[in-house]
Amino acid sequence: DVKVTQSSRYLVKRTGEKVFLECVQDMDHENMFWYRQDPGLGLRLIYFSYDVKMKEKGDIPEGYSVSREKKERFSLILESASTNQTSMYLCASSPQDLSEQYFGPGTRLTVT
């Protein structure tokens, strides 16, 4: 079974703090993704990565950065958290050449 884990289920941070969200997958997948889910907006792609040290901007990359130093780990970084980044953050992975993505349980981030 594919397993995608995220470092925290719930996180509360203050405005201006630097926030790290970690994602680890155990299936040797090449592709990894970060989404945010907001009511009425569905899932929106923030960043994705096809390989170690490679990254591509998604639809809403502003205010975020990512890091992929190892194949199994994909980190999402909020350099200076803002209240409009309060959201559910979902990490996913997929094998190369396959669109089916496997999701982690999500991190509910609240920025106050």
Next chain:
Amino acid sequence: DQQVKQNSPSLSVQEGRISILNCDYTNSMFDYFLWYKKYPAEGPTFLISISSIKDKNEDGRFTVFLNKSAKHLSLHIVPSQPGDSAVYFCAASGVNSGYALNFGKGTSLLVTP
């Protein structure tokens, strides 16, 4: 610009009946379509997919239909069960989107006993 649209935010169906969830897309380059199911406070789980070379794919109680000319797909759940109550997301990908998925906004299905 939303390339995948789920125009019904919610749907209520009685247990045992058929649930039909609809999805429209605008990008003719999409060639692979997926449905995900999501419970609150959990990540989405893959349900069923269909390639553009097919017009139907079935897996147990779940069937996805694809009408390429209309750029429309639908998910049928027969018979519906209370445990099917969740948010359903339609997603699409294609050559020009790499491996990234374009998601619709979701339809919340409620199956009542």
